[in-house]
Each structure stands twice: as C-alpha cells, then as structure tokens.
Amino acid sequence: MLYVPLIVGFSLVAFGYTQDLELQPAYNQSIGTKRNTKLTTEAAAMTPPQMMMMITTTTTTTTDFNFNTSAPVEYETSMQRALAWLVTQRNQDYGWNNDTAKVLMALQLVQLEEATIASIVPAQLEMQLSMKQLEVEIVILLWRHHEIPITPPKLAQYTLALNSLCQDPRQFHGHDLIGTLQHHEPPHDLDFAYATLAACSSKAHVRKKQIRRLLDIANTANDHNIDTVSMTIIALKCIVKDHRHRNLQHSIRRPCISLGRQQMPDGGFGNVYNTALALQALQDVSDIGAYWNRTAAILYLESKQDPDGAFTDAGLTADVVLALNSKGLGNIRSLECDGHESDLENHVELDGITKSIASHMYNDSDPRNITVSYTLWVGTNVSENYTVWLTALRNTSFYSIMQMAADADPHYNFEASEWPNGHYVHTLAGYKEEPMGYHYWLLYRLPELPDPQTPPANQLVAPVGVDDLLIEEGDHYLFWYKKL
Numbered sequence: 079m080l081y082v083p084l085i086v087g088f089s090l091v092a093f094g095y096t097q098d099l100e101l102q103p104a105y106n107q108s109i110g111t112k113r114n115t116k117l118t119t120e121a122a123a124m125t126p127p128q129m130m131m132m133i134t135t136t137t138t139t140t141t142d143f144n145f146n147t148s149a150p151v152e153y154e155t156s157m158q159r160a161l162a163w164l165v166t167q168r169n170q171d172y173g174w175n176n177d178t179a180k181v182l183m184a185l186q187l188v189q190l191e192e193a194t195i196a197s198i199v200p201a202q203l204e205m206q207l208s209m210k211q212l213e214v215e216i217v218i219l220l221w222r223h224h225e226i227p228i229t230p231p232k233l234a235q236y237t238l239a240l241n242s243l244c245q246d247p248r249q250f251h252g253h254d255l256i257g258t259l260q261h262h263e264p265p266h267d268l269d270f271a272y273a274t275l276a277a278c279s280s281k282a283h284v285r286k287k288q289i290r291r292l293l294d295i296a297n298t299a300n301d302h303n304i305d306t307v308s309m310t311i312i313a314l315k316c317i318v319k320d321h322r323h324r325n326l327q328h329s330i331r332r333p334c335i336s337l338g339r340q341q342m343p344d345g346g347f348g349n350v351y352n353t354a355l356a357l358q359a360l361q362d363v364s365d366i367g368a369y370w371n372r373t374a375a376i377l378y379l380e381s382k383q384d385p386d387g388a389f390t391d392a393g394l395t396a397d398v399v400l401a402l403n404s405k406g407l408g409n410i411r412s413l414e415c416d417g418h419e420s421d422l423e424n425h426v427e428l429d430g431i432t433k434s435i436a437s438h439m440y441n442d443s444d445p446r447n448i449t450v451s452y453t454l455w456v457g458t459n460v461s462e463n464y465t466v467w468l469t470a471l472r473n474t475s476f477y478s479i480m481q482m483a484a485d486a487d488p489h490y491n492f493e494a495s496e497w498p499n500g501h502y503v504h505t506l507a508g509y510k511e512e513p514m515g516y517h518y519w520l521l522y523r524l525p526e527l528p529d530p531q532t533p534p535a536n537q538l539v540a541p542v543g544v545d546d547l548l549i550e551e552g553d554h555y556l557f558w559y560k561k562l
C-alpha cells in the first residue's frame with residue numbers, strides 16, 4: 079500500500095506557508111486558551127493531502143483565508159464541549175502529556191466526520207505541530223526501550239494514532255512498529271485484542287492464530303469482561319474488512335448480542351470507559367439483532383460529563399469522543415488517506431472496474447448464455463469433490479446458480495440464513511459450518527478449474543456475497559469446506 083510521507087516533507091512547507099499568510103496571530107492566541115481565531119472552516123477541515131495541493135497553488139489561493147474574530151464559539155453538543163475542553167488541555171509542546179496519541183486520534187477521526195466541529199478542533203497547522211510532538215514521543219519511546227520496555231498497549235495506541243493521521247507505522251523513520259508489536263503476543267486478552275486491532279488497522283497480516291484467539295474470546299463472550307469483549311468485536315470488525323476474512327462476518331453477531339445484554343438500567347456498561355468501548359463495538363451493527371439502547375448509553379455518558387466538558391481526564395475524554403462520533407477505533411483501517419491505496423481491497427474494486435469496462439465493450443444489453451463450472455471441495459485435504467457445469471444467462475447471480483446445481487445434483491443441496499445484505503450459506507453437501515472448530519465454507523471465484531494439487535490462494539475468495547456475485551464468461555466457482 080502507498081502512504082504519502084506527509085509529515086516529514088510537509089511541515090517545512092507548512093511553515094513557509096504560515097509566514098506567507100501571516101497566520102502568526104492564530105498561534106499566539108491559541109496556546110493554553112480556547113481558540114477564538116480561526117481559519118475559515120474550509121481551510122480548517124482540509125486534510126493534509128488537500129492542503130498539500132493548496133500549497134502548490136498558493137499564489138492563487140492566499141486570499142481565500144478570512145479570520146473571523148467576532149464569531150462567538152457555541153458548544154451545543156456534549157461532543158463539542160468535550161473537544162473544546164481537550165483543546166484547552168494542550169501543552170505548550172502541542173502534546174497532551176501521555177495522552178497525545180489518544181487525543182490526536184480522536185481529533186482526527188471526528189474532524190473527518192463532523193463538519194460542524196471544524197471551528198473547535200485545532201487548525202491543520204496546529205495539528206501538524208501536535209503530530210510532530212507525537213513523532214517525538216515515539217522516537218523517545220524507541221530510544222529508551224532498553225530502560226523502559228514499550229508495552230504492547232502503548233505501542234498499539236501510537237500505531238493507531240499514526241494510522242489515523244495517514245502515516246504508515248510499518249515505516250516509521252526506518253522502524254517497523256507493527257513488526258515490533260506483532261513480535262510478542264500479549265498474555266492479556268484485552269491487550270491482545272487492542273494490539274491485533276492496531277495490526278489490522280495498518281493492513282498488516284493478521285495471523286490465523288491471532289484470528290482464532292479472537293474467535294475464541296468472541297465465542298465465550300460471557301466469560302470475559304465488557305472491555306475485552308468490546309475490543310475483540312472492534313478488532314474482528316476491522317479484520318472482516320479484509321475481503322479474505324469476509325466469511326467471518328457472522329462471528330461478530332454472538333458477542334454483540336452478549337454485549338448488548340449487559341447494558342445496565344442506567345444505560346451504561348459499568349463505567350465510562352466500558353461504555354465508550356461498548357458503544358464503539360456496537361456501532362453499525364444495528365441489523366444483527368443485538369438488543370441495546372444507544373440513546374440510553376449516550377445519555378449515561380453525558381450524565382458523567384464534567385461542567386467544563388471533560389470526562390475526568392484527557393485520555394478518557396478522547397475515548398468518549400470516539401464513542402459519540404459515528405466512526406470509532408474500528409474505522410481506522412478504512413480511512414482514505416491518499417485516494418490511491420494499493421491494498422487488496424482496492425484490487426478487488428479495480429478488478430471489478432476492469433471487468434465492467436470489458437463487459438461494456440462486449441455490449442451489456444446483449445443477453446447471452448454462458449457456461450460456468452461449480453465445484454465443491456470438502457476438507458482441507460479435499461477428501462470429497464464434485465463439479466457441475468451450468469449454463470445460464472450472463473449476469474445471473476451465483477445464488478441462482480446454486481439453486482440450479484441443487485436441482486441437478488443433491489450433493490449441491492444447501493442451507494442459507496438470510497441477512498439484510500443477502501444470503502449467508504452455512505451448509506452444503508451435508509456439511510454445516512462449525513465456528514467452534516473453525517470449519518467454514520469459503521467461496522472462491524477462479525480463472526480456471528480448481529485443482530487440489532495447487533489449491534487457490536485466499537486472495538481469490540469472492541469479494542461479495544452469493545447474491546451480488548454475478549457470473550461472467552470463463553468463471554469457475556469453488557465452495558471449499560475447510561478449517562481456518
């Protein structure tokens with residue numbers, strides 16, 4: 079994947095730019111106090127790449143900046159008040175003591191979602207200074223690691239912050255922070271889930287062993303603390319964003335239901351920290367039947383807010399901000415940093431685009447019958463195999479192909495559960511998935527007939543579900559029942 083090395087190259091340019099624009103007053107007034115001088119919201123909301131583009135055309139854009147010193151800052155929501163408080167807590171070194179990583183991550187994620195807070199969060203140039211401070215902290219951490227060992231949660235926190243700021247922690251001034259993080263598996267489940275989330279958020283390889291441990295925690299959610307279960311769900315939500323692990327989507331359901339049940343009559347999940355994590359775990363999972371009351375959880379959090387906007391300290395306030403925001407820890411992996419990432423996820427999309435261009439050349443409005451093969455393999459060593467060839471109109475969904483195959487050969491009988499996003503096939507050829515034993519049915523779309531001597535790589539797992547997968551000329555499909 080491609081990360082733009084923003085910070086190092088950028089800050090120098092940024093400072094030149096500061097002087098050109100006479101932004102100096104914004105700095106004086108903002109240190110240690112609530113800001114009352116701001117860039118226009120347009121400029122404040124700019125992401126570094128956009129800013130970089132502006133810099134290259136600086137001569138034409140200088141007049142776009144207006145300062146509005148008379149605007150009174152109104153903090154309407156609990157999130158706005160929390161953010162305003164966080165800004166007041168910033169030190170002269172532009173850090174937040176030992177919470178710099180957490181606070182920067184929260185400011186960054188909120189900024190991307192909420193245009194309304196552009197006037198509260200620090201302007202982009204001040205964010206750059208805080209990012210520099212973050213780098214300084216990491217360098218010190220690395221430098222002193224013989225005296226003071228770096229704990230996995232600390233390192234995970236820093237790498238997540240770097241990711242949220244679109245820097246690659248695998249290439250931190252020549253250090254692979256994720257490699258360091260993955261080197262030791264933390265014994266505590268919570269630390270382990272957090273470290274795995276950090277690795278996944280960097281799009282680093284998450285080992286099967288790690289996924290199994292997460293699934294173990296998820297499958298025995300009732301025996302674990304709320305914070306551990308929440309972090310495990312957040313980590314799994316990140317992992318299933320990788321299309322190679324898309325089939326694990328359903329593993330999130332059970333722990334979410336279990337977590338939802340633990341909401342207390344006061345709306346919280348025990349304390350502010352647990353509630354903030356649970357809210358992030360249960361974000362975007364409303365459609366899987368977990369019963370809990372989001373409004374009540376938010377009201378609980380708001381009841382714990384101090385009059386000045388804080389939630390006790392800067393670290394906890396940053397956690398709550400992520401919970402109140404629509405995007406939390408689980409969303410760092412999908413941040414669009416430079417618009418042309420070369421991750422596998424994007425390869426799939428590009429592949430789709432290439433195919434759609436090809437099919438346009440072929441003339442899409444032309445209905446044609448095509449023939450595809452559909453193979454079943456049972457077992458990691460392929461102890462059973464079946465193949466049928468089926469002819470259907472181009473564009474038929476693979477789900478329809480499965481129905482045709484089942485009519486033609488009873489081995490292809492299947493059972494599927496219905497989800498809002500389509501069918502989830504859990505049983506085929508008499509074999510049912512066993513999440514406890516890590517046995518799953520994986521669907522592959524292949525360019526040639528599968529051969530057990532050279533089994534297909536995980537990248538060839540179909541990127542979409544059976545309903546959205548439309549057959550194309552030359553496709554070969556394989557459903558393989560295997561142990562992960």
Ligand SMILES: *[C@@H]1O[C@H](CO)[C@@H](O)[C@H](O)[C@H]1NC(C)=O
Pocket residue numbers: 102103106107
């Ligand atoms: C801002 O800082 C500059 C340079 O340090 C100084 O000359 C100026 O008086 C300061 N302005 C205010 C309002 O403090």
Ligand SMILES: *[C@@H]1O[C@H](CO)[C@@H](O)[C@H](O)[C@H]1NC(C)=O
Pocket residue numbers: 144146147148149150
């Ligand atoms: C400054 O802010 C005030 C209050 O939000 C607004 O009424 C006024 O039009 C703004 N002035 C400029 C120049 O943007």
Ligand SMILES: *[C@@H]1O[C@H](CO)[C@@H](O)[C@H](O)[C@H]1NC(C)=O
Pocket residue numbers: 175176
């Ligand atoms: C964070 O910093 C505060 C004050 O500087 C200190 O009291 C606290 O122990 C620190 N926490 C950790 C986990 O280092």
Ligand SMILES: *[C@@H]1O[C@H](CO)[C@@H](O)[C@H](O)[C@H]1NC(C)=O
Pocket residue numbers: 345371372373374377
């Ligand atoms: C959720 O909690 C809020 C606040 O306590 C309450 O007003 C609402 O009725 C609850 N909703 C459900 C569906 O229980």
Ligand SMILES: *[C@@H]1O[C@H](CO)[C@@H](O)[C@H](O)[C@H]1NC(C)=O
Pocket residue numbers: 439441442443444
């Ligand atoms: C596609 O087919 C339609 C009707 O069959 C025809 O009108 C159209 O010109 C064709 N387009 C191309 C690019 O061949």
Ligand SMILES: *[C@@H]1O[C@H](CO)[C@@H](O)[C@H](O)[C@H]1NC(C)=O
Pocket residue numbers: 442443444445446472473
């Ligand atoms: C294929 O499906 C697409 C989208 O569902 C549709 O627009 C197109 O007309 C279909 N083409 C054929 C040949 O059925």
Ligand SMILES: *[C@@H]1O[C@H](CO)[C@@H](O)[C@H](O)[C@H]1NC(C)=O
Pocket residue numbers: 445446447469470471
């Ligand atoms: C496709 O095949 C079906 C069944 O063999 C046939 O009824 C249909 O006419 C064919 N359609 C085209 C466009 O060839």
Ligand SMILES: *[C@@H]1O[C@H](CO)[C@@H](O)[C@H](O)[C@H]1NC(C)=O
Pocket residue numbers: 458459
């Ligand atoms: C699969 O094959 C490997 C190597 O041939 C063998 O060690 C393993 O026991 C086999 N597994 C099963 C379930 O047959």
Ligand SMILES: *[C@@H]1O[C@H](CO)[C@@H](O)[C@H](O)[C@H]1NC(C)=O
Pocket residue numbers: 460462463464529530
């Ligand atoms: C499929 O299984 C049969 C035995 O049922 C075996 O003879 C054949 O070689 C297998 N084919 C493949 C491609 O594995």
